[in-house]
Each structure stands twice: as C-alpha cells, then as structure tokens.
Amino acid sequence: MILRSLASVAALLLGSAFLLFAGGMHGLLLPIRGEIEGFTAASLGLLGTGWALGYVAGCVATPRLVARVGHIRAFGAMCALAAITVLVSLLLVSPWVWTPMRGLSGFCFAGAAMIVESWLSERAGRQARGRIFGIYTMVNLAATTAGQFSLAFGDPSGFAFFVVAAIFYCLALLPTAVSATASPTALTSVSLDLPGLWRNSPIAVFSVLMVGMSNGAFGALSAVYAARLGLDLQQVALFASVPLLAGAVAQVPVGELSDRFDRRLVLIGVALIGLGADAVFITGAVSDPTTVLIVAAVFGAAVFSMYPTIVAHANDHAPEGSGLQVSGGLLFVFGIGSIIGPTAAGFAMNGIGPESLFWTTGAGHLALILFAIVRLRARAGVARADKTDFTPIPLPRSATPETSALARRGRRATA
Known part of the structure; x- marks a missing residue:
C-alpha cells in the first residue's frame, strides 16, 4: 500500500x-x-x-x-x-x-x-x-x-x-x-481572526511573533555572521545548514515532552537553551570552527522546535474544527515576525557588530520566556488526555496553510 x-x-x-x-x-x-x-x-x-x-x-x-x-x-x-x-x-x-x-x-x-x-x-x-x-x-x-x-x-x-x-x-x-491527472481540489484558504487567536491563546500569538523575529533574523543573516567571524565557505554553509538538521531531529524528543508535560514549560525550557546559545555567541566565548558549529547545532535544536510546540499548544485550546484557522493565523503572525527580525538585526549589525544578530534573537527568546512565565500564573495547563497531537514541522519558515492542511489530513488518516 x-x-x-x-x-x-x-x-x-x-x-x-x-x-x-x-x-x-x-x-x-x-x-x-x-x-x-x-x-x-x-x-x-x-x-x-x-x-x-x-x-x-x-x-x-x-x-x-x-x-x-x-x-x-x-x-x-x-x-x-x-x-x-x-x-x-x-x-x-x-x-x-x-x-x-x-x-x-x-x-x-x-x-x-x-x-x-x-x-x-x-x-x-x-x-x-x-x-x-x-x-x-x-x-x-x-x-x-x-x-x-x-x-x-x-x-x-x-x-x-x-x-x-x-x-x-x-x-x-x-x-x-507533464502530469495527465486531473488538477486537485481548491487550495486551502484561511480566514484570519487575530483577535480570536489572541483570546484563544495569548502565549501562542506572542511566542510565535518572537520566534518569527528570531528565526527570520537568523535565516537571513547567519551566513553574514559566519563570514564575519572568519569561517571559510564550507564552514559558512555548515553554519547555515547544521541548525536546520538539528532542529528537525530535536522535534522528536521535544514533541514527546510537550505531549507529556505542560507545553508552556517545555517551550520555556527550549527557549532557555536557545538563550544560552545566544549568550555564547554574544560573548564570543567560542572561536574555533568545530565548537562554533556545535553551539550552532544546539541553537538550531532549540529555535526550530519552538514553532510546532506553539502550534500544538494553540490547538489544545482551540474549539474543535478550528485547527486549520489557528495554524493559518499563527503562520501569518510568524510571517510578521520574520519581516521585523531581519531588518532589526541587520541595522544592529551595522551599528554594533556581527554579534548583534544574537542580541536580536536573544531579545526575542528572553521576551518569550518572561511572557510564558506570566501566562503560567494566569491559566491552568491542559490535561494530557485533552491535548492534540504534536505535528513536526521541520521548516516553519517554509510552511504554508496547505502544509497544515496536509499534516492534519495525514494525522486523521493514521489515527
């Protein structure tokens, strides 16, 4: 089959x-x-x-x-x-x-x-x-x-x-x-309700904005940072690629943890790991290429596993049947963050230096952690039996509403 x-x-x-x-x-x-x-x-x-x-x-x-x-x-x-x-x-x-x-x-x-x-x-x-x-x-x-x-x-x-x-x-x-088959059905079109999305899960909206800013900045300027750090071309390519691979692998254990425990606690833990990697790059504590790539892998494992955790948390609180609208709304907010992040980081790198890339990502991670701590006090966690399934999304920067629709259909088919 x-x-x-x-x-x-x-x-x-x-x-x-x-x-x-x-x-x-x-x-x-x-x-x-x-x-x-x-x-x-x-x-x-x-x-x-x-x-x-x-x-x-x-x-x-x-x-x-x-x-x-x-x-x-x-x-x-x-x-x-x-x-x-x-x-x-x-x-x-x-x-x-x-x-x-x-x-x-x-x-x-x-x-x-x-x-x-x-x-x-x-x-x-x-x-x-x-x-x-x-x-x-x-x-x-x-x-x-x-x-x-x-x-x-x-x-x-x-x-x-x-x-x-x-x-x-x-x-x-x-x-x-060259396909001889009939065209597929109409594409997924999601109506946005950002106020409703905020009422559903404030932490999801705020966190995905911060993650969009940090991931967008890193995706646009990681090669510039690596080049200015003195890495050669192969090492620059690895610096951009290794975090993606590490993020994809990390989603398996992070997804398992978020299904077992309060997803907000998992999100805070992952963001703390990302903030630690930010601090290493900001302080210049590592300089040899091998160590730089190891820290980049830790950074990628953290930042590229945040987005699917946030989506899963938002769907935990969403009314039944609204999952696609929630995913589409979060994707839109992620896109707004991705618009802001590269510009902010680029101008900061111009004025201060290449380490400003990680001042930008670190600010996003710190804001996420603080907001999540506030929300932990304001709302009880979701019981494990009431949680939706965690769906890995290895490349959230390349996700579309159709990706969410395909993932949800696949999950229903294997349930």
Whole structure:
C-alpha cells in the first residue's frame, strides 16, 4: 500500500525536492555574494524582510490565483518567475534590485509550495497520507540542506550558482507540467481572526511573533555572521545548514515532552537553551570552527522546535474544527515576525557588530520566556488526555496553510 501510494506521488516529491534545492541555494547564495560585494548588513537583512513579505503575500494570494487560472498554469508561472528573479539578481548586483526580487521570489516560492502540497494531498492515499507527509518533510529538509551546502563546492563570486538555481526552479515545474491527472481540489484558504487567536491563546500569538523575529533574523543573516567571524565557505554553509538538521531531529524528543508535560514549560525550557546559545555567541566565548558549529547545532535544536510546540499548544485550546484557522493565523503572525527580525538585526549589525544578530534573537527568546512565565500564573495547563497531537514541522519558515492542511489530513488518516 505505502509503495503504491509513494509511486503515485514520486514525481511530485521530485518536483518539491527541485524547488527546495533551488530555494536553499538561492537563499544562502545572496547573503554570501552580498558579503563579497561589500553590501551592508542592513541591506542584507532587508533581503530577509523582502522574502518574508513576499512569502506571506503568496500564502494569501495563491488560492485566488489558482481559482482563476488553474493549478498547472499558476505553478508554471510561479516557477518561471522564481527563475527570473535569480537571473535578474545575477545581471543587476545591487541591494536595491535584490530586495524586491527576493520579495517576488518569496511570493513565488510560497505559491509553488502550496500547489505541490495540494497536489500531494490529493494523490496520496488516505491510509498512507501520514507517512507520505513524513517523507515529504524529510525530502524537503534534505533538498534544502543540499542546496545550501552545494555552495561549498564552487565560487559564489561567479555566475554558476545563479544559473544552477534558476535551472532547478525550472526543473521543479516539469512533474506537474507533464502530469495527465486531473488538477486537485481548491487550495486551502484561511480566514484570519487575530483577535480570536489572541483570546484563544495569548502565549501562542506572542511566542510565535518572537520566534518569527528570531528565526527570520537568523535565516537571513547567519551566513553574514559566519563570514564575519572568519569561517571559510564550507564552514559558512555548515553554519547555515547544521541548525536546520538539528532542529528537525530535536522535534522528536521535544514533541514527546510537550505531549507529556505542560507545553508552556517545555517551550520555556527550549527557549532557555536557545538563550544560552545566544549568550555564547554574544560573548564570543567560542572561536574555533568545530565548537562554533556545535553551539550552532544546539541553537538550531532549540529555535526550530519552538514553532510546532506553539502550534500544538494553540490547538489544545482551540474549539474543535478550528485547527486549520489557528495554524493559518499563527503562520501569518510568524510571517510578521520574520519581516521585523531581519531588518532589526541587520541595522544592529551595522551599528554594533556581527554579534548583534544574537542580541536580536536573544531579545526575542528572553521576551518569550518572561511572557510564558506570566501566562503560567494566569491559566491552568491542559490535561494530557485533552491535548492534540504534536505535528513536526521541520521548516516553519517554509510552511504554508496547505502544509497544515496536509499534516492534519495525514494525522486523521493514521489515527
């Protein structure tokens, strides 16, 4: 059964792998090349802000676009535009060009990911949907990491990586372009109710905003920090990739703990670990590359396991049947944080120094901890029997409303 279901979605998984490979390469290439070109940290931070703005807009607008022109045309347009943004960034090496191009790339990436996930949900059999979702997340994590680490095997000051990223964006559209199956059902469109989301779980809204700020800042400027720390190109690529891998692995024990204990206590504990890693980087207590990468892995294990814990906590308090709306609302708030974080960190790095990246992430983690402690006194925890299932989300920065829908369908199928 699982092999038959996997065979039916193999082309879509391949298309998603191409998309995430290109996205991982493109996302790390720009800050590395910008650092070579002498761009300021503030201008490189704006690349992250542009991406987040475009990504949020893509999550909101894509369902309407697909309703007008269909899945195949919309997906082809998204991949083609994403490839164009990479090539324009090669032709016009300027932060004033790169920032809007990065925003358009984020819009296209969100739209393309939503369409692939919608198609995947439709094609995967009901009984195998949970395992297919697990395979999908692993494929995406591996592809993103491979795209980032590939930069270690060439010269980012040339044109080759821009061209390769554009090629992989184009390759991503082939599986759907040649598909003979009918288009899937309409994409998931979530109506936002932010006041209701706050009433449901204030700690979830505040925490996901802080996590969006810290993760967005790290995602946009980690390569800049590593380069200014004196790491070579391979080590810079590892500094960006290792935290993602550590975060994916950490979600297994963190999810188990959050299912057993008050999720707010688990969130505080994980945030304290992240704050400890922030402090190490701020003080410059480590300098040799191996130790730096170990601390980066600890940092990633903490920060990339927070988002799914927050989503699970919010769903514990949500009315039955509103889980998708809750997840979509939190994704929107996460996006707002991802818009603020890179800009704040970039300007701080300009004025103070590279360690300001971790002043920014540390401020977010400290604020989260303090607010969570206040909320512990204001509201009792949820009984273990009343909790929803923890759903791993290895790459919350690349999550869409369709990701949440696919995860929930898979969970129901395996229940």
